[in-house]
Amino acid sequence: MALHTLLGANGTIASALLPVLQAEGQQVRLVSRNPKPVPGTESIAADVLDYEQVLHAVKGSDIVYMLVGIQYNASVWERDWPVIMRNVINACKAANARLIFFDNAYMYGKVDGDITETTPYRPVSRKGKVRAGVAQMLEAEMRSGALKGIIARAVDFYGPGVTDKSAAGVLVFANMKKGKKAQWFLNADVPRSYNYTPDAARALYMLSQSEDAFGQIWHLPCVSPALTGRQFIQLAAKEMGATNSVTVLPKWLLKVIGWFNPFMREMQEMQYQDAFPFRFSSSKFEKHFHFTPTSYEAGVKATAQWYLAQP
Incomplete structure (x- = not known):
């Protein structure tokens, strides 16, 4: 041991x-x-x-x-x-x-x-x-x-128990849990790996x-091809019993939020990860270890079940 x-x-x-x-x-x-x-x-x-x-x-x-x-x-x-x-x-x-x-x-x-x-x-x-x-x-x-x-x-990651350290947790699952529309940074129509x-x-x-x-x-393992924000939200909405509409937070609004929120201010230099396609490949790990990453469908379902079970 x-x-x-x-x-x-x-x-x-x-x-x-x-x-x-x-x-x-x-x-x-x-x-x-x-x-x-x-x-x-x-x-x-x-x-x-x-x-x-x-x-x-x-x-x-x-x-x-x-x-x-x-x-x-x-x-x-x-x-x-x-x-x-x-x-x-x-x-x-x-x-x-x-x-x-x-x-x-x-x-x-x-x-x-x-x-x-x-x-x-x-x-x-x-x-x-x-x-x-x-x-x-x-x-x-x-x-x-x-x-x-x-x-x-x-x-960036998501999963059961992942809350404030995850954009998907904060913007998607937590909002849906509260009966609100999901949010997404900058562009919900480009692929974004998780x-x-x-x-x-x-x-x-x-x-x-x-x-x-x-x-x-x-x-580390992540599914390829990556989903767009809108596709991810559609999966989450299905499992959360929520609307699949999304509020996209534009750059100017994030800048205003950053005036009052230090974390969001620090995120501004990383906005290229959300504005443009961000595809992260784990094929080396998958081939070497014969590992199949958990599908977005299964991962989102497990994450939604965890959020729905919270008081």
């Missing part, structure tokens, strides 16, 4: 990964600034900006999952992400632990066509430049052989168990 340590244990992906690890009979350590005790697991409080605390948190680990999320602010990212990545890399090297970094797709920038693991980094945002930098930091360690690591990338959280969690565990997966970048 190996020790799997989750850095950022209170987040969405950690919450989906924990039951997978428990079902597989693995030993689990939950690490965050304020970890929530879970029966059958160990909890350690640690600040990833403090190297000694990170080192203590990963000591004795076989696999470390870096699932950390920090304040959604470009200046904070520029200041803190390089420190966090260096701390985690050095701690994993000292502990002789393998590292799986749960990454996003910001470093690719605006891409025409499918985004794959070989798509070059051409970030068009401050946050994208930060993510390119920390990814390259980890890639250099993997190439040198100093650390056995994996970069596992995902885009990862289904149970698939992403299962894929992370599969990667951890595959010796030849280390030293590589992997895109």
Whole structure:
């Protein structure tokens, strides 16, 4: 039985990964600034900006999952992400632990066509430049052989239990639950890839168990071809018993909202992901692991059932 340590244990992906690890009979350590005790697991409080605390948190680990999320602010990212990545890399090297970094797709920038693991980094945002930098930091360690690591990338996600950290959760399912029309950012008629959280969690565990997966970048499973926002909303409306009409939030309105909402203000540099087609390919993972991503029909149905069951 190996020790799997989750850095950022209170987040969405950690919450989906924990039951997978428990079902597989693995030993689990939950690490965050304020970890929530879970029966059958160990909890350690640690600040990833403090190297000694990170080192203590990963000591004795076989696999470390870096699932950390920090304040959604470009200046904070520029200041803190390089420190966090260096701390985690050095701690994993000292502990002789393998590292799986749960990454996003910001470093690719605006891409025409499918985004794959070989798509070059051409970030068009401050946050994208930060993510390119920390990814390259980890890639250099993997190439040198100093650390056995994996970069596992995902885009925006949806799934049962996913609420405020998901555009689909906030704009579609939560609005329908309240009897309101769904909303969508900028353009509801271009394809937009999503990862289904149970698939992403299962894929992370599969990667951890595959010796030849280390030293590589992997895109976590998502269905291809991607649906447009309008198609996604139609599926959700069917399962939620709601109207399938949609209110598209235009750029000018999002800018006005950003005057009062810091998160929406920070989202403005990422608007290319919603204004233009955003196709994320996981064919490498699917072929290597003979994995079929959960269909949008099944994923939306399970997500809708969870939302409808909430008080």
